[in-house]
Amino acid sequence: MAFDYDLFVIGGGSGGVRAARVAAATGAKVALAEEYRMGGTCVIRGCVPKKLMVYASGYPDIFDDAREYGWDVSHNGFDWGHFRTRLHSELDRLEEVYRDLLNGSEVEIFDGRATLDDPHTVRINDKTVTAKHILVATGGHPVRPDMPNADLGIVSNDIFLMEKMPKSVLIIGGGYIACEFACILHGLGVEVTQYYRGAQILRGFDDEARGLLADAMTQRGINLHVGTNIVEMAPAGEDHGGPTPTDSDAAMGASAKHAQDIASNPKSDTDKKAKGPIWVKSTNGNEQVFDHVLFATGRAPNTDGIGLTEAGVEIGRRGEIVVDDYSQTSVPSIYAIGDVTNRVQLTPVAIREGMAFVETVFKGNPTKPDHDLIPSAVFTQPELGTIGLTEEEARDQEPIEVYCTSFRPMQQAFAGKSGRVLMKLIVSKESRKVLGCHIVADHAGEMIQLAGIAVKMGATKEDFDRTVAVHPTMAEELVTMKEPMRTA
Numbered sequence: 001m002a003f004d005y006d007l008f009v010i011g012g013g014s015g016g017v018r019a020a021r022v023a024a025a026t027g028a029k030v031a032l033a034e035e036y037r038m039g040g041t042c043v044i045r046g047c048v049p050k051k052l053m054v055y056a057s058g059y060p061d062i063f064d065d066a067r068e069y070g071w072d073v074s075h076n077g078f079d080w081g082h083f084r085t086r087l088h089s090e091l092d093r094l095e096e097v098y099r100d101l102l103n104g105s106e107v108e109i110f111d112g113r114a115t116l117d118d119p120h121t122v123r124i125n126d127k128t129v130t131a132k133h134i135l136v137a138t139g140g141h142p143v144r145p146d147m148p149n150a151d152l153g154i155v156s157n158d159i160f161l162m163e164k165m166p167k168s169v170l171i172i173g174g175g176y177i178a179c180e181f182a183c184i185l186h187g188l189g190v191e192v193t194q195y196y197r198g199a200q201i202l203r204g205f206d207d208e209a210r211g212l213l214a215d216a217m218t219q220r221g222i223n224l225h226v227g228t229n230i231v232e233m234a235p236a237g238e239d240h241g242g243p244t245p246t247d248s249d250a251a252m253g254a255s256a257k258h259a260q261d262i263a264s265n266p267k268s269d270t271d272k273k274a275k276g277p278i279w280v281k282s283t284n285g286n287e288q289v290f291d292h293v294l295f296a297t298g299r300a301p302n303t304d305g306i307g308l309t310e311a312g313v314e315i316g317r318r319g320e321i322v323v324d325d326y327s328q329t330s331v332p333s334i335y336a337i338g339d340v341t342n343r344v345q346l347t348p349v350a351i352r353e354g355m356a357f358v359e360t361v362f363k364g365n366p367t368k369p370d371h372d373l374i375p376s377a378v379f380t381q382p383e384l385g386t387i388g389l390t391e392e393e394a395r396d397q398e399p400i401e402v403y404c405t406s407f408r409p410m411q412q413a414f415a416g417k418s419g420r421v422l423m424k425l426i427v428s429k430e431s432r433k434v435l436g437c438h439i440v441a442d443h444a445g446e447m448i449q450l451a452g453i454a455v456k457m458g459a460t461k462e463d464f465d466r467t468v469a470v471h472p473t474m475a476e477e478l479v480t481m482k483e484p485m486r487t488a
């Protein structure tokens, strides 16, 4: 049977775009459909705008430190309107870069929502096309808890469209997004309260690292409450028995342009209701009014309403597309990569999955994406960089040595700051391999990328030790820790 395309990609995020381009480079005829903005979660409403906000939020510390270093620094506060305009023009630029890359690779772009009619047929608006292979890379979306009035809260997508900086925000959750936005908003001058239902934020990360980070966040002034959750919420001032708002000035509506953006944005489920101050009752009985409640309570795969089940694609318990090691679904012509498969929700992983898919299907070289030893960073202040096993995981697996140091870094100590950094290596007693590396420090994201190469290569503690320290740096501690802090 002759198909219109060799490959039809649904979703113009990082994974879909990379797969489309690399497949097209093999000579395949490729098309890609995107219903909203090219670039997907990472570029438009995730990693990129978040990181730019991380940078913006770091300046108060820089100004403070600069004074201690002898600079005469003053500033007049943060101008969100100015920053937001610059932010969105940067996102527009990046979106164009993505389009240009696709055009340059001769991938045909369909601007519209694609749905499956059958295992080889895709419908985009009124048009149907056929493809030998279909790659679903539709990503995921933030989810709110199932509770009355949850739609009064905002989600991470909405942050980048705020018209005004709110004065106070309650963040629900203790994962990457909750902790990153707690630090970002606090750095931008917002009073931040964070409720996390568990005993310690960042479940799954190394206990010592997350403990240090939680302390650092609290010391910075974030009102972090663990073992606490939201139980009720309502528009402030309604007859819920709670206090009335004292400040409704900071309502976070949408500007004309961005209101339109929200309205036409199928990725945002924020409704058009006014998002004014919200009264909240928490599990500890506390009642408080916040300008906004940000739900950072996880993300779910975008699998609804695209004809997957009808086409015979198996969907898992969490709404994810079930795939095998080669990203193939239960329908042989349909593959899926990235967040929609709910394997590891990270952009570089989606890109790797996309490239492995092309290698397998278009280059005749069956390749499994490698999900082992993935480094990652939480862009809090300070950052948390991590690769490999936590101390808790490692000691359940085999006898280990834990090398660990916590100290005040030179730059901040000079400026009179009390914050500490953590450098930690988990080492196998038997093989001597470094099983895990955990860093809490400014720029830990940059450090873990490099340490990650050594860990991925299977470096031993002795390999680390025979590497000469770069002095004076924070990371030199990774190669100078002589005695284990403890064994387990």
Ligand code: NDP
Binding pocket: 144, 145, 146, 172, 173, 174, 175, 176, 177, 178, 180, 196, 197, 198, 202, 203, 229, 296, 297, 298, 299, 344, 345, 346, 376, 377, 378, 379
């Ligand atoms: P996470 O799954 O990391 O965190 C969700 C948080 O919400 C958890 O603390 C969870 O608690 C809590 N939660 C879930 N449901 C409820 C509920 N009903 N009530 C209260 N709390 C609840 O999701 P995120 O949205 O933060 O991030 C999604 C993914 O995106 C991450 O896993 C990561 O892979 C990726 N990401 C990566 C970034 C990076 O690389 N820097 C940045 C941002 C996102 P509990 O722990 O108890 O389950």
